[in-house]
Amino acid sequence: xxxxxxxxxxxxxxxxxxxxxxxxxxxxxxxxxxxxxxxxxxxxxxxxxxxxxxxxxxxxxxxxxxxxxxxxxxxxxxxxxxxxxxxxxxxxxxxxxxxxxxxxxxxxxxxxxxxxxxxxxxxxxxxxxxxxxxxxxxxxxxxxxxxxxxxxxxxxxxxxxxxxxxxxxxxxxxxxxxxxxxxxxxxxxxxxxxxxxxxxxxxxxxxxxxxxxxxxxxxxxxxxxxxxxxxxxxxxxxxxxxxxxxxxxxxxxxxxxxxxxxxxxxxxxxxxxxxxxxxxxxxxxxxxxxx
Numbered sequence: 001x002x003x004x005x006x007x008x009x010x011x012x013x014x015x016x017x018x019x020x021x022x023x024x025x026x027x028x029x030x031x032x033x034x035x036x037x038x039x040x041x042x043x044x045x046x047x048x049x050x051x052x053x054x055x056x057x058x059x060x061x062x063x064x065x066x067x068x069x070x071x072x073x074x075x076x077x078x079x080x081x082x083x084x085x086x087x088x089x090x091x092x093x094x095x096x097x098x099x100x101x102x103x104x105x106x107x108x109x110x111x112x113x114x115x116x117x118x119x120x121x122x123x124x125x126x127x128x129x130x131x132x133x134x135x136x137x138x139x140x141x142x143x144x145x146x147x148x149x150x151x152x153x154x155x156x157x158x159x160x161x162x163x164x165x166x167x168x169x170x171x172x173x174x175x176x177x178x179x180x181x182x183x184x185x186x187x188x189x190x191x192x193x194x195x196x197x198x199x200x201x202x203x204x205x206x207x208x209x210x211x212x213x214x215x216x217x218x219x220x221x222x223x224x225x226x227x228x229x230x231x232x233x234x235x236x237x238x239x240x241x242x243x244x245x246x247x248x249x250x251x252x253x254x255x256x257x258x259x260x261x262x263x264x265x266x267x268x269x270x271x272x273x274x275x276x277x278x279x280x281x282x283x284x285x286x287x288x289x290x291x
Contacts, residue, residue: 077113109156155224172200196214
């Protein structure tokens, strides 16, 4: 419990029954990927409502919203499996402007999810909970699975905002999903890691169906271990910073895996076609900035 934490007004009800409209109080979304109910390390996510309802302790229901909130157990792919680790990553933001339900959405990563109940390979998955779902329980999210075995898709999540002007928008912000075990070609390519950038509408089915891909450059880069976005050049469009936890140093005469960060610059026009590798505007390791 507490492996990942996010905050936003995801449950704007009155604490007993869902009521459309915001209460201007942020709720906590807390990942517990090691939660073991029927299955070990399947995972759970708690939505803990803002104080005011007099609730004490953690939510105790999946079927409605109470003063304490509610929780969501691992949906799996068809069914949960041991080691899915639902709740390893959490993102909370207003990702899809919805006038009828003005609340924040949340996304949950489960990098251990197995595909077709294959218990030996961790494709990983990410689950998108749209705010329009919150009037009906239990919640049924849109789900997207990793594109290759052991990709660990859903390891990290980030809000990329309006990264590309003709693809993302204030009404459908871009979401970044990390898959540090992903391969550069199918299930037998080099394990470079990857970051996937898509909108809420691209969730559903395989990740290959509607997202842009950023690959690591070499084996073991672990592209996609973390994300943050920021407008560093004052052009009113964010840049996306992507963690590469295993990236080798470019300055060292030895093979040294210090880690690195890749930067994808925001632009008015998105790259053409899904799964198009994006070019970093700058790529550096800690030796480059702190020799």
